[in-house]
Amino acid sequence: xxxxxxxxxxxxxxxxxxxxxxxxxxxxxxxxxxxxxxxxxxxxxxxxxxxxxxxxxxxxxxxxxxxxxxxxxxxxxxxxxxxxxxxxxxxxxxxxxxxxxxxxxxxxxxxxxxxxxxxxxxxxxxxxxxxxxxxxxxxxxxxxxxxxxxxxxxxxxxxxxxxxxxxxxxxxxxxxxxxxxxxxxxxxxxxxxxxxxxxxxxxxxxxxxxxxxxxxxxxxxxxxxxxxxxxxxxxxxxxxxxxxxxxxxxxxxxxxxxxxxxxxxxxxxxxxxxxxxxxxxxxxxxxxxxxxxxxxxxxxxxxxxxxxxxxxxxxxxxxxxxxxxxxxxxxxxxxxxxxxxxxxxxxxxxxxxxxxxxxxxxxxxxxxxxxxxxxxxxxxxxxxxxxxxxxxxxxxxxxxxxxxxxxxxxxxxxxxxxxxxxxxxxxxxxxxxxxxxxxxxxxxxxxxxxxxxxxxxxxxxxxxxxxxxxxxxxxxxxxxxxxxxxxxxxxxxxxxxxxxxxxxxxxxxxxxxxxxxxxxxxxxxxxxxxxxxxxxxxxxxxxxxxxxxxxxxxxxxxxxxxxxxxxxxxxxxxxxxxxxxxxxxxxxxxxxxxxxxxxxxxxxxxxxxxxxxxxxxxxxxxxxxxxxxxxxxxxxxxxxxxxxxxxxxxxxxxxxxxxxxxxxxxxxxxxxxxxxxxxxxxxxxxxxxxxxxxxxxxxxxxxxxxxxxxxxxxxxx
Amino acid sequence: xxxxxxxxxxxxxxxxxxxxxxxxxxxxxxxxxxxxxxxxxxxxxxxxxxxxxxxxxxxxxxxxxxxxxxxxxxxxxxxxxxxxxxxxxxxxxxxxxxxxxxxxxxxxxxxxxxxxxxxxxxxxxxxxxxxxxxxxxxxxxxxxxxxxxxxxx
Numbered sequence: 001x002x003x004x005x006x007x008x009x010x011x012x013x014x015x016x017x018x019x020x021x022x023x024x025x026x027x028x029x030x031x032x033x034x035x036x037x038x039x040x041x042x043x044x045x046x047x048x049x050x051x052x053x054x055x056x057x058x059x060x061x062x063x064x065x066x067x068x069x070x071x072x073x074x075x076x077x078x079x080x081x082x083x084x085x086x087x088x089x090x091x092x093x094x095x096x097x098x099x100x101x102x103x104x105x106x107x108x109x110x111x112x113x114x115x116x117x118x119x120x121x122x123x124x125x126x127x128x129x130x131x132x133x134x135x136x137x138x139x140x141x142x143x144x145x146x147x148x149x150x151x152x153x154x155x156x157x158x159x160x161x162x163x164x165x166x167x168x169x170x171x172x173x174x175x176x177x178x179x180x181x182x183x184x185x186x187x188x189x190x191x192x193x194x195x196x197x198x199x200x201x202x203x204x205x206x207x208x209x210x211x212x213x214x215x216x217x218x219x220x221x222x223x224x225x226x227x228x229x230x231x232x233x234x235x236x237x238x239x240x241x242x243x244x245x246x247x248x249x250x251x252x253x254x255x256x257x258x259x260x261x262x263x264x265x266x267x268x269x270x271x272x273x274x275x276x277x278x279x280x281x282x283x284x285x286x287x288x289x290x291x292x293x294x295x296x297x298x299x300x301x302x303x304x305x306x307x308x309x310x311x312x313x314x315x316x317x318x319x320x321x322x323x324x325x326x327x328x329x330x331x332x333x334x335x336x337x338x339x340x341x342x343x344x345x346x347x348x349x350x351x352x353x354x355x356x357x358x359x360x361x362x363x364x365x366x367x368x369x370x371x372x373x374x375x376x377x378x379x380x381x382x383x384x385x386x387x388x389x390x391x392x393x394x395x396x397x398x399x400x401x402x403x404x405x406x407x408x409x410x411x412x413x414x415x416x417x418x419x420x421x422x423x424x425x426x427x428x429x430x431x432x433x434x435x436x437x438x439x440x441x442x443x444x445x446x447x448x449x450x451x452x453x454x455x456x457x458x459x460x461x462x463x464x465x466x467x468x469x470x471x472x473x474x475x476x477x478x479x480x481x482x483x484x485x486x487x488x489x490x491x492x493x494x495x496x497x498x499x500x501x502x503x504x505x506x507x508x509x510x511x512x513x514x515x516x517x518x519x520x521x522x523x524x525x526x527x528x529x530x531x532x533x534x535x536x537x538x539x540x541x542x543x544x545x546x547x548x549x550x551x552x553x554x555x556x557x558x559x560x561x562x563x564x565x566x567x568x569x570x571x572x573x574x575x576x577x578x579x580x581x582x583x584x585x586x587x588x589x590x591x592x593x594x595x596x597x598x599x600x601x602x603x604x605x606x607x608x609x610x611x612x613x614x615x616x617x618x619x620x621x622x623x624x625x626x627x628x629x630x631x632x633x634x635x636x637x638x639x640x641x642x643x644x645x646x647x648x649x650x651x652x653x654x655x656x657x658x659x660x661x662x663x664x665x666x667x668x669x670x671x672x673x674x675x676x677x678x679x680x681x682x683x684x685x686x687x688x689x690x691x692x693x694x695x696x697x698x699x700x701x702x703x704x705x706x707x708x709x710x711x712x713x714x715x716x717x
Numbered sequence: 718x719x720x721x722x723x724x725x726x727x728x729x730x731x732x733x734x735x736x737x738x739x740x741x742x743x744x745x746x747x748x749x750x751x752x753x754x755x756x757x758x759x760x761x762x763x764x765x766x767x768x769x770x771x772x773x774x775x776x777x778x779x780x781x782x783x784x785x786x787x788x789x790x791x792x793x794x795x796x797x798x799x800x801x802x803x804x805x806x807x808x809x810x811x812x813x814x815x816x817x818x819x820x821x822x823x824x825x826x827x828x829x830x831x832x833x834x835x836x837x838x839x840x841x842x843x844x845x846x847x848x849x850x851x852x853x854x855x856x857x858x859x860x861x862x863x864x865x866x867x868x869x870x
Contacts, residue, residue: 073815074815075813075814075815075816075852076814077814200811202808202811203811203813203816205813205816206807206808206811206813207799207808209813209816209819209820210799210804210807210808210813210819210820210823211752211792211793211796211798211799211804212750212751212752212753212791212792212793212820213752214751215816216754216817218751218754218755219745219751221749227746252718252735253718253735269746270734270738270742270746270747271742271745271746271755272734272735272738272739272742272746273735276735276737342851343815343817343851344754344756344762344764344815344817344818344849344850344851344852345754345756345815345817346755346756391815391816392815393754393815393816393817393818394815394817394851394852395815396851424758425756425757425758425759425762615811616811619811619814619854619857620814622853622854622855622856622857623814623852623853623854624853626853626855626856627851627852627853630853648757648758648759648761649757649759649761649762649849650759650761654849654851655853655855656846656847656848656849656855657842657845657846657848657850657855657858657859658839658842658843658845658846659846660842660853660855660856660859662856663856
């Protein structure tokens with residue numbers, strides 16, 4: 001059965017077709033406009049031309065399909081999965097589809113955002129409609145040729161068939177199709193008829209990756225380009241007093257030394273010479289205020305939690321009354337450090353600032369915002385600024401911030417040359433936009449064995465949780481519920497880090513419920529399921545999660561992990577969480593080796609709606625779980641006098657292969673529109689492991705990283 | 718500036734560079750072979766792994782003046798077209814996420830499997846632990862090495 005989809009916005013607003021001189025048909029559409037939830041037509045549709053589109057489908061007269069996508073790829077697989085949506089509804093064989101990263105149009109990149117976990121969610125309907133529109137035009141062209149009603153024609157793998165059994169390949173009708181009007185209403189497939197969605201499709205860049213082709217920002221180079229390595233203030237809170245460049249300038253190959261703001265750039269013909277030049281600089285720094293340290297932050301955040309100055313983000317019922325009337329109040333505090341992103345590809349960016357143009361090339365998740373900021377910085381017309389995105393060697397949130405692109409633009413302007421700014425690992429770890437250190441204090445009131453009140457307080461550096469988060473579980477499940485937040489304004493720069501806030505909040509909350517179950521001597525799974533019963537049928541439309549879907553992943557995780565039936569010597573920990581529109585439950589299996597807890601396996605059950613590309617989706621889940629475990633276990637990042645104590649991997653520990661458990665992933669099968677996967681598997685992992693360590697060792701963990709607080713030598717796999 | 722004669726992927730290259738320039742930057746900046754990646758510069762992450770006389774070596778710590786006369790192999794040189802069994806296993810398992818560390822991972826795996834034709838799971842896990850994958854695609858790297866081992870033995 002097929003369904004007619006009437007869309008809230010006109011496809012004409014973002015699709016236009018044209019015949020190609022060399023044969024074939026080109027369909028242009030504005031990918032980012034199409035994928036915005038509130039997509040609106042441009043001001044004057046009749047004025048649109050192909051420069052207004054940033055994505056194209058080319059159907060050649062041999063039937064081969066090329067999808068030109070400007071999608072930036074940070075590793076979450078959208079460069080593969082988003083074209084899959086188009087190809088599905090176009091009804092072509094995936095083997096005949098070629099995905100190309102298109103060059104970007106200067107004028108129209110304003111809607112490009114690589115929001116990993118949201119891309120598929122927003123693209124789900126518009127991208128399929130784009131494919132379906134193209135398919136309908138090909139059918140219409142074939143039907144006109146045959147003189148039959150288009151509704152009597154069907155398609156299969158790029159071939160159109162009519163009721164007489166006549167067949168025409170897409171390539172045979174592209175010329176005519178390109179001249180036809182864009183249809184207003186198109187039919188989308190019933191999910192049971194999907195041929196591509198739901199199949200394992202390999203990463204479209206796989207051949208280039210395994211052969212070492214230039215794909216990444218750091219690989220980008222142009223004739224005459226200089227490499228720039230930058231000396232930045234060594235501490236947050238310090239400014240440049242004076243410096244001596246003579247040592248750097250004495251190095252053969254150093255072309256220039258340029259001061260900009262509190263930073264000094266060394267320019268050379270190659271990266272190594274620029275790095276040596278930077279080391280040869282001598283600079284004096286000053287500060288007019290006391291420099292910040294982790295010890296100081298610890299006290300500040302504790303004082304905030306103990307204080308009275310909070311913003312209340314959500315309050316249901318009367319928490320104070322519930323606590324006053326309780327038989328028992330349980331209160332725990334959880335503690336997390338700053339974290340650097342440590343993308344494997346250090347930050348870098350290319351800029352060529354000339355009199356009439358500003359060209360920027362590199363790995364960036366937010367080209368539009370970055371172009372705007374560069375235009376402001378250089379006092380240029382935004383129309384003159386173009387950004388071309390390369391593949392990104394990881395993002396994790398760090399590449400949302402274009403600070404490195406601004407540096408490149410400023411240096412290029414001053415040097416009057418094309419330059420590429422390259423960060424060393426030390427630069428990358430020291431000039432971070434870190435996950436902020438956060439403390440959570442959670443209190444619950446218990447009356448007659450039931451949880452009657454839940455009060456969460458957040459004390460964080462610089463900013464607080466997003467507005468949606470207080471509406472996640474257990475909002476709606478406890479009658480008296482309150483979320484209060486406070487922050488301290490620090491000079492240390494902070495920002496989004498994979499699954500912002502929930503990456504640690506989930507650990508706090510799911511550890512807390514586990515401990516409550518122990519204190520109340522009730523089953524830890526049943527406690528969660530009972531709370532979810534209270535949310536079913538809620539009329540509160542602020543509640544973000546589905547109690548039914550969360551209940552279901554919990555039950556499936558119990559079944560798939562063999563919960564409660566683990567063999568002797570295997571200790572299990574449970575965790576379930578909703579964030580980024582996806583419901584996840586995880587069970588960690590821990591064993592003791594020489595009395596040290598070792599995570600052997602994690603069973604992960606995910607409800608993300610329809611799984612577009614199971615092969616890529618599982619990769620995201622495996623990576624998310626291991627990343628969550630790695631940072632919960634080892635991620636330790638502290639500051640002394642405004643400077644990070646760790647600056648490279650000899651002092652900062654990331655999870656390695658011999659420390660990784662097997663991740664077993666199960667997806668819930670349903671026909672619900674897909675949601676993102678880049679982030680939601682990470683948050684529950686820390687609590688699943690902590691709860692398993694409690695079962696194994698009797699140690700309840702409240703602070704990350706675990707290795708620091710477990711009283712055992714570092715666990716190894 | 719001194720000139721060095723290097724043997725890379727079976728071809729001779731003569732390079733003018735400072736004697737202390739790491740092989741990594743000679744490959745990337747001087748010879749335009751950018752498959753070998755920069756990750757940490759201190760031999761901790763493995764992104765820059767190449768083979769020197771057949772052994773997996775961190776090219777960020779190896780000065781160009783010390784590698785003359787040695788056989789250097791990079792990701793561009795282990796096969797013409799990505800057909801090496803290790804590359805093929807990486808493809809079949811669909812290992813990469815961001816993909817940045819994978820050249821180094823493949824070079825470590827290739828050198829390891831040349832030495833150990835029939836590795837155990839724990840030998841693979843230990844051998845590959847010098848290479849960091851920030852996306853944590855470790856489960857798949859492990860599987861790809863196992864798969865490559867069975868093809869190569």
